[in-house]
Amino acid sequence: MNIEKTAINDLVIIKPTVFEDSRGYFFESYNKVKFLESGIAYNFIQDNQSFSKRGVIRGLHLQINPFAQAKLVRVLEGEILDVAVDLRRNSPTYGQHVSVVLSAQNKKQLMVPHGFAHGFSVLSETASVLYKVDQLYHKESERGIRYDDSTLAIDWRVNPEEIVVSDKDIILSSFNEIDWEF
Numbered sequence: 001m002n003i004e005k006t007a008i009n010d011l012v013i014i015k016p017t018v019f020e021d022s023r024g025y026f027f028e029s030y031n032k033v034k035f036l037e038s039g040i041a042y043n044f045i046q047d048n049q050s051f052s053k054r055g056v057i058r059g060l061h062l063q064i065n066p067f068a069q070a071k072l073v074r075v076l077e078g079e080i081l082d083v084a085v086d087l088r089r090n091s092p093t094y095g096q097h098v099s100v101v102l103s104a105q106n107k108k109q110l111m112v113p114h115g116f117a118h119g120f121s122v123l124s125e126t127a128s129v130l131y132k133v134d135q136l137y138h139k140e141s142e143r144g145i146r147y148d149d150s151t152l153a154i155d156w157r158v159n160p161e162e163i164v165v166s167d168k169d170i171i172l173s174s175f176n177e178i179d180w181e182f
Contacts, residue, residue, distance in 0.1 A: 117143075121158045
């Protein structure tokens with residue numbers, strides 16, 4: 001397992017060691033001991049899975065304290081652009097984001113710590129996404145930022161005419177309207 005640092009502290013990409021032979025492949029997608037040795041110390045308590053079609057953008061989502069969620073995101077089928085935005089006000093990278101292509105083929109995972117908004121766009125015809133969380137869903141703590149926020153200027157790598165966003169996500173706040181802290 002290889003842990004790659006990103007431009008934002010605490011946000012890491014995990015590339016598993018894949019064993020392939022004539023039967024197919026095998027890899028550990030999660031190993032608590034190896035994660036702890038790498039400084040990733042979350043107690044994951046739930047797995048969530050979604051299926052989406054090309055052009056779908058989900059996010060940017062988060063929960064505020066004390067129900068903030070860390071997420072370990074990976075793709076079971078297809079390809080996505082996974083995005084995490086640093087919302088930790090005391091961080092030198094506050095308001096910056098990292099984008100990484102996660103796919104069934106590259107088997108990379110993104111470890112999104114507390115204090116980040118998270119979202120993804122579907123780059124393939126369809127995609128199945130699985131992510132672990134360390135906190136249960138708490139409706140009153142749910143927040144979000146519009147996917148097309150001009151301050152963040154995220155390139156979702158989706159043609160504008162293909163973009164599909166939920167009614168719930170289209171009415172999210174802009175980055176400049178954030179009224180919460182981590």
